[in-house]
Amino acid sequence: MTWELKNKIQEILAKETGAQCFAPGARRAFAFLYPNSYKVGMSNLGMHILYQIINGRGDTACERFFLPDGKTLAEYKRTKTPLMSMETQRQLADFEIIGVMMSFEMDYTNLLAMLQMSNIKLRAAERNEKEPLIVIGGPCATFNPEPLAEVADIFVIGEGEEVINDLLDVVYRGREQGLGKEELLLNLAQLEGLYVPRFYAPQYDADGNFTGMEHDSRVPAIVKRRWVRDLDKYPNTSAILTSETEFQNMFIAEVARGCGRHCRFCMAGYCFRKPRARNYELLLDKILNRPAVSEKVGLMGAAVSDYPQIHELTSALIQNKVPFTVASLRADTLDSLLADALAQSGQQTMTVAPEAGSEKMRSIINKGITEEDIYKAVTLAAASGMKNVKLYYMIGLPQEEDADIDEMTEMVRRIRKKMDEAGNKGDLIISVNAFVPNPFTPFQWSPLCNTKILKKRFKMLETAFKKEKHIKLLTESLKETVLQAALARGNRKTGQFLLQAFMEGIPLKQALKNSGLDIEKLAGAEYEPGCPLPWKHLDMGFKEAYLIKEWENAKAQRFTPMCFDGCKRCGVCEE
Numbered sequence: 001m002t003w004e005l006k007n008k009i010q011e012i013l014a015k016e017t018g019a020q021c022f023a024p025g026a027r028r029a030f031a032f033l034y035p036n037s038y039k040v041g042m043s044n045l046g047m048h049i050l051y052q053i054i055n056g057r058g059d060t061a062c063e064r065f066f067l068p069d070g071k072t073l074a075e076y077k078r079t080k081t082p083l084m085s086m087e088t089q090r091q092l093a094d095f096e097i098i099g100v101m102m103s104f105e106m107d108y109t110n111l112l113a114m115l116q117m118s119n120i121k122l123r124a125a126e127r128n129e130k131e132p133l134i135v136i137g138g139p140c141a142t143f144n145p146e147p148l149a150e151v152a153d154i155f156v157i158g159e160g161e162e163v164i165n166d167l168l169d170v171v172y173r174g175r176e177q178g179l180g181k182e183e184l185l186l187n188l189a190q191l192e193g194l195y196v197p198r199f200y201a202p203q204y205d206a207d208g209n210f211t212g213m214e215h216d217s218r219v220p221a222i223v224k225r226r227w228v229r230d231l232d233k234y235p236n237t238s239a240i241l242t243s244e245t246e247f248q249n250m251f252i253a254e255v256a257r258g259c260g261r262h263c264r265f266c267m268a269g270y271c272f273r274k275p276r277a278r279n280y281e282l283l284l285d286k287i288l289n290r291p292a293v294s295e296k297v298g299l300m301g302a303a304v305s306d307y308p309q310i311h312e313l314t315s316a317l318i319q320n321k322v323p324f325t326v327a328s329l330r331a332d333t334l335d336s337l338l339a340d341a342l343a344q345s346g347q348q349t350m351t352v353a354p355e356a357g358s359e360k361m362r363s364i365i366n367k368g369i370t371e372e373d374i375y376k377a378v379t380l381a382a383a384s385g386m387k388n389v390k391l392y393y394m395i396g397l398p399q400e401e402d403a404d405i406d407e408m409t410e411m412v413r414r415i416r417k418k419m420d421e422a423g424n425k426g427d428l429i430i431s432v433n434a435f436v437p438n439p440f441t442p443f444q445w446s447p448l449c450n451t452k453i454l455k456k457r458f459k460m461l462e463t464a465f466k467k468e469k470h471i472k473l474l475t476e477s478l479k480e481t482v483l484q485a486a487l488a489r490g491n492r493k494t495g496q497f498l499l500q501a502f503m504e505g506i507p508l509k510q511a512l513k514n515s516g517l518d519i520e521k522l523a524g525a526e527y528e529p530g531c532p533l534p535w536k537h538l539d540m541g542f543k544e545a546y547l548i549k550e551w552e553n554a555k556a557q558r559f560t561p562m563c564f565d566g567c568k569r570c571g572v573c574e575e
Contacts, residue, residue, distance in 0.1 A: 002081050006089045008072060012038065013086055017249075017293045018240040020055045020062070021087045027061035028172065030054055031085065031095035031132070035102065035110035038066040039245045045252050045300055046138065047101050048239040050160055060168060063087040063095070067110050076117060083118045092118035095132050097171060099164075100152075102138040105487040106480060108148060112502045115151075122499060124153045124198065129181050135167065139271055140488075142225060143439040146534045147487050147495035149197035154188055156195075157538055158225030159257075159272070161234040163193040189219040193226025200537065202492045210491045213537040224539045227272075231257060232279045237286050241293050250325075251294035253287055254278060255313070259302035260563025261330075263355070264366050264442040264554050265397070265435060268302050270540065273572050275302075275563055280309045284316055296345070297324040305333040314341035327351070331373035336380055343384035349429070350381035353392035357408020363557040364399055366550075371411060375418050382422035389419060390429040395457050396449030397435045398554065405457045409464040416471055431474045432461060434481040438488055439535045440542075442550035447526040448485040451478055483508060485523035491534035494522070542570035 013019060032051060034041030041047060041064070054062040063085035068076055076083065082091040092098065092114070100111060112122055115134075121127045124134065136148055137156030145155040156163055167188065174184040189196040199216040215221050228234065236254040243249055258272035287297055297317065301307060304326045314337070317324050323345040329338070331352040339350070354374055356362045362369065374391070381389055393408060416428050434454050437446045458475055465471045486494065486508070501511035509519040527533065529548045546569060553560055560569075568574060 002079060005072065005075060005079070005081055005084065009084060009086055009089055012242075012244055015244055016240050016242045017291050018238070019087060020051075022061040024088055024090060027059055029090070029095045029097075030060050030062045030168070031065055031092055031098045032062050033065040033092070033098055033100045033111070033114060034067075035100065035107040035114060036067050036104075037069060041066045041101075042240065042242060042245045043247060043252075044101060044103065045236075045238070045254055046103075046160070048237070048252070049235045049254075050099070050101075050164060051239045052235040053161060053164055054168070057165065057168065059172070061087070063090065065092055065114065067114060083114055093120050093132065096175075097168070098132045098134045100134065100136040100138070102136050102140040102148070105140055105147075105484045108487060108498060109502055111148075111151070112499070116502075122502075123150050125150070127153075133171065133181075133184075139267060142271055142538075142540075143267060144488060144490070144535045145195060145197065145538075146202070146492045147490040147498060149200075149492050150495055150499060152197060153185060154194055154196055156193060156226070157223055158193050158540075159227045161228050163191065163226045166191050167194065186218060192224050195223045195538070197492075202534065204493070208493070210532055210534055212532045213534075215537070222537055222539050225541060227541070228257075228276075231276050232282055236278055236283070237290070241291055247296075247298060249293050249295045250298045251287070251290040251296070252298040252300050253283060254300045255283060255304055255307045255310075256301040259306070261303060261306075261368060262366050262550070262560045262562060263368075264364070264550055265355070265394070265438075267438040267441060270440050270542070272302065273540075273542065273563075273570065275306075277308055280312060284313065287317070287322060288320060295323070297322055299324055299326045303330055303333075305329045305338060311337050314338060317341070318344055329377075330369065331377040332369045334373075334377050334380060336383065339377075339380035339384040339386070343386050348386055348426075349388040349390050350377055350386045351390040351392075352377050354411075355392065355394055356397060356404070357393060357411045358404040359407075360557065361397055361400060361404050363559065364554050365397060366554070366560050368559065368562075371414070374411075374415055378415055378418045378424070379422050382419065382424035387424070387426035388429060389415070389424070389426070390431065391415070393430065393432045394435040395432060395461075396454050398443060398446045400449070402457065402460070405460050409461065412465070412471065413468070416468070419470075425470070427470050427472055429472045429474065430461075430465070432458070433476045434478060436481060436485045436488055439533070440538075440540050440547070442547050442554055444489070444533070444547070445527040445529055445531075445551060447524040448482065448520075450524065451482060451520055454478055454481070482520055482523045486519050489525070489534070490522070541572040546570045 051062050054060050133153045135154045136152040137160050141155045142157050170187050185196045188194050199219045201214045203211045205211050238252045241249045256277040258275040259269045260275040325347050355367050437443045465473045497511045501508045512519050
């Protein structure tokens with residue numbers, strides 16, 4: 001029954017602190033759709049930031065939509081009930097604009113499912129003047145929007161804080177002027193940071209290979225990303241607290257954005273360049289004046305330990321008896337002060353990311369940490385009283401060989417020995433994922449490692465640690481890795497097959513196979529620098545020549561130092 005679904009939503013809403021609910025009709029309606037579970041979506045700080053900005057306008061009500069859990073989803077389908085919002089239980093199709101936060105390629109089909117159950121046409125070209133505009137933002141949209149180009153009316157390229165207000169202003173003004181959808185989208189396409197795919201047409205050769213992007217003469221040939229120069233002008237903390245997430249009532253605060261370490265595999269390091277730190281006094285004031293229901297503070301950032309005033313901040317939090325945690329730390333910047341601060345806040349696990357198990361591979365990816373740095377982190381964790389150590393690794397990186405996996409296993413054993421010597425009898429948790437090449441990184445031309453090789457190397461790790469006490473190995477599905485890689489660097493045709501697969505209820509792999517294509521071949525495509533790429537009409541601020549140089553540096557195992565004031569290497573700071 002619909003009332004049962006509404007009651008369940010209201011029960012979740014009742015446990016929230018900070019949600020803003022406005023009567024239907026009091027403001028213009030904006031739907032914020034996160035294509036994953038409530039628990040995952042409510043952990044996304046970007047959603048919280050935009051929620052505050054949109055509601056802060058005074059003319060717009062932002063209402064959230066999440067993918068229902070299995071049992072609830074089945075009830076939606078059984079009763080044929082369209083998806084309802086958290087705030088007022090309104091149907092998704094009733095909203096003027098639907099904003100989508102797309103953080104993971106694996107959520108693409110979730111988006112399609114949420115639109116379908118809401119009776120919204122999946123293809124933008126089939127939606128009429130009165131149906132909602134669909135705007136997709138987030139990291140996936142920024143780096144390669146093409147697989148969802150048939151679904152979205154508009155993509156946000158870059159950071160959303162500034163562009164969201166410009167977008168809403170243009171839409172509202174256009175509606176008041178009685179503009180049709182074509183004219184409205186044309187106006188939106190003039191805004192920096194907005195990509196309207198209907199005005200761009202991908203070109204292919206006789207073999208179906210992408211050759212370039214043609215554009216309507218009325219829109220820019222190159223779409224520049226939007227990024228925030230002054231972060232302190234915008235919110236940086238949780239808008240809503242709830243006990244119904246993995247981080248129960250955790251108050252998340254962004255301390256900095258971007259990373260200047262130049263890790264060659266890392267999309268975040270390029271997506272959010274340049275590195276920007278939040279004002280210390282403003283940051284501390286927001287944390288100290290957080291809602292009383294907050295149980296812990298989560299410090300967020302690509303490299304939290306690189307925050308210039310991290311010691312002042314953590315000392316102030318301890319002094320004010322504010323428990324806090326951080327997601328991950330760089331081993332080379334960790335010291336006893338930070339380790340002790342984390343331990344005093346109740347953190348039981350020291351998490352660092354060597355990313356690669358051999359010195360050679362760490363040089364290729366420009367990680368910039370040594371095995372000694374990891375030993376230091378282990379020793380500090382033990383000395384501070386943290387029970388466990390968690391390490392993140394990747395396999396299948398460019399130029400990796402079986403010998404590098406052997407070095408990884410030996411490195412892990414040495415780290416385990418260091419833990420024992422330091423008196424730490426907790427678990428050493430090893431999380432290993434297959435490397436996926438991403439657009440706008442120096443590895444964008446690199447193929448996904450052959451799955452047979454990946455299977456072999458995962459097996460090597462499983463065999464090595466099978467009988468080891470207090471070493472736990474965590475891995476992800478190779479099937480999902482292949483799918484992610486195919487979508488990450490896919491073109492508009494890939495998106496068409498994705499839509500076809502969804503409509504027919506079959507895996508993308510099968511849809512491709514039915515057309516004579518192989519998903520592993522697609523995921524494992526290797527490109528030459530300078531060749532046409534589906535995302536080449538987007539401008540992230542840095543020059544392709546810089547990426548090519550970093551690709552060459554990777555092959556030569558040359559180190560690139562981190563960003564510094566006055567640096568002009570990549571081109572971002574010249575803007």
